Amino acid sequence: MRNKWVSGLLGVLAALLIGAFIMLLQGFNPLDVYAALFQFSLGGLSPLATTAKNAVPLVLTGLSASIAFASGPVNLGQPGQFLMGALFATVGGLYIHLPPVLEVAVLVLLAMLGGALWAGLAALLRMLFNMSEFIVTLMLNMIADFFTAWAIAGPFMDKSAYSPMTPQIDPAGWLPSIGNFNTTILFMIAAVGVCWFVFNRWKAGYEWRLSGQNSLFARLGGCNIDRNFVSVMLFTGALAGLAGGLLVMAGPHRFLKGLGANYAWDGVMIAIVANNGLIATLLYGFFFSAIQTGALGMELITAVPSEISQVLQAVLVLVIVASREALNVILDRREARRRAKERAA
Amino acid sequence: MIDDVIRLENIVKVYPPSVVAVDNVSVSFRKGEIHAVVGENGAGKSTLMKVLYGLVPRDGGEIYYQDRPVHFRQAGEAIAAGIGMVHQEILLIPEYTVWQNIVLGQEPTRFLGQVDTARARRLVKQKIDEFQFNLDPDALVGEISVAARQKVEILKLLYRNVSVLILDEPTAVLTPQEIPQLFGELGRLRDDGHTILFISHRLEEVLTLSDRVTVMRRGKKIDTVDAKTTSKEELARMMVGRDVVLTSQRREHAPGEVIFETEHLSYKDGEGRQKLNDINLTVRAGEIVGVAGVEGNGQFELVNAVVGLIQPSGGTIRVQGRDITRAPILERRRLISFVPQDRGRMGASLNASILENAIMTHHSLDQNFSRWHGLLLDYAHARRFTDGLEKQFSVAMASKFNPFRSLSGGNQQKVILGRELLLDSVFVLLDQPTRGLDVGSIEYVHQQVLRMRDENRAVLLVSADLEELFLLADRIVVMHRGELVADSPVGQTSLEEVGYRMLEGRGEPR
Numbered sequence: 001m002r003n004k005w006v007s008g009l010l011g012v013l014a015a016l017l018i019g020a021f022i023m024l025l026q027g028f029n030p031l032d033v034y035a036a037l038f039q040f041s042l043g044g045l046s047p048l049a050t051t052a053k054n055a056v057p058l059v060l061t062g063l064s065a066s067i068a069f070a071s072g073p074v075n076l077g078q079p080g081q082f083l084m085g086a087l088f089a090t091v092g093g094l095y096i097h098l099p100p101v102l103e104v105a106v107l108v109l110l111a112m113l114g115g116a117l118w119a120g121l122a123a124l125l126r127m128l129f130n131m132s133e134f135i136v137t138l139m140l141n142m143i144a145d146f147f148t149a150w151a152i153a154g155p156f157m158d159k160s161a162y163s164p165m166t167p168q169i170d171p172a173g174w175l176p177s178i179g180n181f182n183t184t185i186l187f188m189i190a191a192v193g194v195c196w197f198v199f200n201r202w203k204a205g206y207e208w209r210l211s212g213q214n215s216l217f218a219r220l221g222g223c224n225i226d227r228n229f230v231s232v233m234l235f236t237g238a239l240a241g242l243a244g245g246l247l248v249m250a251g252p253h254r255f256l257k258g259l260g261a262n263y264a265w266d267g268v269m270i271a272i273v274a275n276n277g278l279i280a281t282l283l284y285g286f287f288f289s290a291i292q293t294g295a296l297g298m299e300l301i302t303a304v305p306s307e308i309s310q311v312l313q314a315v316l317v318l319v320i321v322a323s324r325e326a327l328n329v330i331l332d333r334r335e336a337r338r339r340a341k342e343r344a345a
Numbered sequence: 346m347i348d349d350v351i352r353l354e355n356i357v358k359v360y361p362p363s364v365v366a367v368d369n370v371s372v373s374f375r376k377g378e379i380h381a382v383v384g385e386n387g388a389g390k391s392t393l394m395k396v397l398y399g400l401v402p403r404d405g406g407e408i409y410y411q412d413r414p415v416h417f418r419q420a421g422e423a424i425a426a427g428i429g430m431v432h433q434e435i436l437l438i439p440e441y442t443v444w445q446n447i448v449l450g451q452e453p454t455r456f457l458g459q460v461d462t463a464r465a466r467r468l469v470k471q472k473i474d475e476f477q478f479n480l481d482p483d484a485l486v487g488e489i490s491v492a493a494r495q496k497v498e499i500l501k502l503l504y505r506n507v508s509v510l511i512l513d514e515p516t517a518v519l520t521p522q523e524i525p526q527l528f529g530e531l532g533r534l535r536d537d538g539h540t541i542l543f544i545s546h547r548l549e550e551v552l553t554l555s556d557r558v559t560v561m562r563r564g565k566k567i568d569t570v571d572a573k574t575t576s577k578e579e580l581a582r583m584m585v586g587r588d589v590v591l592t593s594q595r596r597e598h599a600p601g602e603v604i605f606e607t608e609h610l611s612y613k614d615g616e617g618r619q620k621l622n623d624i625n626l627t628v629r630a631g632e633i634v635g636v637a638g639v640e641g642n643g644q645f646e647l648v649n650a651v652v653g654l655i656q657p658s659g660g661t662i663r664v665q666g667r668d669i670t671r672a673p674i675l676e677r678r679r680l681i682s683f684v685p686q687d688r689g690r691m692g693a694s695l696n697a698s699i700l701e702n703a704i705m706t707h708h709s710l711d712q713n714f715s716r717w718h719g720l721l722l723d724y725a726h727a728r729r730f731t732d733g734l735e736k737q738f739s740v741a742m743a744s745k746f747n748p749f750r751s752l753s754g755g756n757q758q759k760v761i762l763g764r765e766l767l768l769d770s771v772f773v774l775l776d777q778p779t780r781g782l783d784v785g786s787i788e789y790v791h792q793q794v795l796r797m798r799d800e801n802r803a804v805l806l807v808s809a810d811l812e813e814l815f816l817l818a819d820r821i822v823v824m825h826r827g828e829l830v831a832d833s834p835v836g837q838t839s840l841e842e843v844g845y846r847m848l849e850g851r852g853e854p855r
Contacts, residue, residue, distance in 0.1 A: 201721055201722065201724070202720060202721055202722065203708060203709070203714075203715065203719060203720065203721065203722040204720075205722075206701070206708060206722050207708075209697070209701075210694055210697055210701060210705065213694040213696050213697050214690070214693070214694035214695070214696075214697075216690060216691055217690070217691055217692065217693060217694050217705070218694075218705070219654075219674060220652060220654070220674065220683065220685065220691055221678070221705035221706045222674055222675035222678045222705075222706045222709055222710070223675075223709075224673075224675065329361070332361030333361050335361065336359040336360065336361040336404065337359075337404065339359045339365060339404075340357045340358070340359045340404030340405050341405070343357045343359070343365060343368055343369050343405065
């Protein structure tokens with residue numbers, strides 16, 4: 001437990017040092033870069049609010065990947081489920097008109113439904129034809145990509161716009177801000193809480209976890225592996241869909257081209273860095289959001305291109321994942337040597 | 346010092362982070378002796394041998410071979426120096442012939458580097474004759490018996506002219522008939538001047554075969570004694586540190602109604618091989634039926650068909666009159682307690698906590714584990730349940746929240762046994778329940794199995810250990826190539842007859 005925190009922190013520090021070295025090679029002053037990164041991501045209420053808001057899609061898709069991987073199913077369809085969730089929420093917001101609180105609730109549910117259906121399609125193909133969800137979810141990402149592109153350039157296009165996008169959704173479905181902070185953050189916190197509760201307190205969560213660790217044992221113990229597979233796919237699909245819906249409702253209030261960006265893939269990456277831990281996913285999601293948010297501001301006041309944030313992210317992933325095991329191995333070996341000396345004496 | 350060929354001095358090995366596997370052990374082996382190293386599982390005997398052989402780096406101590414300090418970094422160096430080891434798992438190429446396997450890596454060559462097959466074959470034949478090994482050098486390794494494969498492993502080392510042979514539990518894979526032959530061959534090797542170190546925990550064979558015995562317990566050497574002047578009881582006491590009863594007590598009582606029953610049970614695997622052929626088997630309440638057989642003769646398929654991992658191609662399985670041939674696994678688990686042979690793969694999740702392992706199956710069958718109409722798992726009840734299991738089956742654990750892998754093999758098996766017995770089912774299926782356990786734990790498992798019988802449950806016990814079957818079972822059936830070839834009460838058969846059926850099937854006895 002203690003080691004997890006120590007190795008995570010050491011990994012982050014090591015990655016920042018390596019990043020500094022790369023910047024020095026490029027002729028930048030790493031101290032300036034890091035100061036700017038910090039200033040525009042965490043240095044004040046307004047930057048903090050932006051970082052938190054940007055963390056929402058990362059954390060939610062990260063949770064989706066973490067829960068799927070920890071339970072066994074290789075759901076790599078977060079990008080597609082994200083887009084379908086966004087599309088469902090948008091279309092709902094265009095045609096359903098309700099009082100604000102109800103409207104928000106309906107759109108959130110629609111977003112989750114969209115993601116769940118898209119993941120459920122992969123689950124169905126697995127159940128009927130034993131097709132690997134690994135391949136199917138990846139392929140469905142492409143289909144979702146082109147399907148949503150068609151939807152916003154065809155049936156739902158805003159005729160007055162110059163590029164493919166939908167009109168704005170009913171303002172009743174816009175997520176309001178409290179001070180600097182957008183309420184989308186509350187949904188993220190609630191989602192983390194619900195995920196933790198389901199995963200650690202529900203009977204289904206117990207079966208998911210044990211199936212993820214040893215599926216044969218869980219099966220012999222009477223767990224219904226097929227039912228659990230389908231429910232994990234639906235649950236994680238809904239999480240990714242929710243991320244897409246919230247992004248629309250908090251931000252541009254419409255589905256515009258390139259909306260998904262890299263959020264979902266970053267989420268998968270965060271799940272891997274967090275070793276599928278739920279709380280770790282929240283923390284790393286926030287951290288990566290800080291780097292991405294800070295990089296945009298940094299570009300304004302320094303000559304450093306914001307792409308340096310991608311270099312930093314790559315280094316972070318490599319170093320954290322590598323150091324997780326390395327630290328344990330090193331500590332264990334040292335302990336073994338100490339013991340051996342004690343015995344031989 | 347009389348001809349000590351190998352001296353180990355103050356050897357220490359710690360597996361990271363803090364498992365002291367070998368704790369300051371000093372022992373010497375003489376030229377031309379058979380020296381047994383005995384101890385419970387985890388006593389450090391295998392590790393000690395691996396340290397000597399260079400497979401595991403040591404953390405302290407010195408090794409002297411022919412009075413020179415040596416430090417093998419890998420097995421090849423040990424073999425070159427004249428020390429060879431035969432592992433428990435046999436590592437040969439089944440598609441190659443005996444002589445090809447033996448010369449592999451050290452082939453005699455002609456001037457252009459081609460393998461001189463005629464000379465290689467002749468050299469191997471010479472070795473076979475020299476040690477009277479009774480092997481056909483041209484047989485395919487995939488087609489010869491396990492015992493013969495073991496001989497090939499030994500010959501491989503002799504071909505490389507080793508003078509010290511280390512054997513890791515050589516008899517574990519052999520049938521009772523094959524053991525005397527191996528012992529004869531080992532005896533001849535010793536008379537020829539070879540030193541044989543042999544790891545075992547079967548005390549009887551240790552006493553018949555070896556000249557001296559070193560006993561280890563928890564990484565420490567307890568003593569080295571002459572085989573002639575010691576006894577089975579003394580060795581057992583040294584191994585476990587207390588007296589053990591090697592014969593469990595069984596009470597006589599008449600079995601009740603039929604609980605478990607298969608009719609014409611058959612199974613063909615994906616490649617169309619008949620793995621189970623017309624199995625008719627019954628187990629009554631209060632009866633232990635033992636299934637004997639050389640591994641791979643359909644026992645595993647029988648177990649899998651009963652628990653529902655594979656779908657039989659024909660026949661029925663009934664428990665308490667209910668046809669479960671096609672029932673989902675959870676339905677079966679209401680009637681069947683199951684202890685699988687492979688703890689880490691089928692019996693538990695090693696990385697999950699002890700608690701999470703202890704409540705498996707109970708969590709869905711026992712309503713006390715449910716809250717909110719089965720939506721939530723009642724972790725408070727799960728903690729109480731695990732505490733109860735810990736006490737009732739005297740499991741030694743630091744905390745129930747630790748990973749399952751932190752338990753010793755014996756304690757892992759106690760948790761699994763406890764979990765399955767607490768299910769209170771009428772039928773108990775045990776697949777090699779003592780595999781890989783130490784003497785103390787085996788004794789514990791045996792007592793539990795007999796308790797199940799006294800509780801009037803029907804027990805089907807699959808075991809590769811004939812002595813265990815004869816100790817526990819009321820009836821013994823023998824499986825051979827997917828068929829039941831013998832079925833008789835334990836009083837009306839013998840170790841020899843069952844061993845013969847295991848090898849020859851239904852054929853006429855000699």
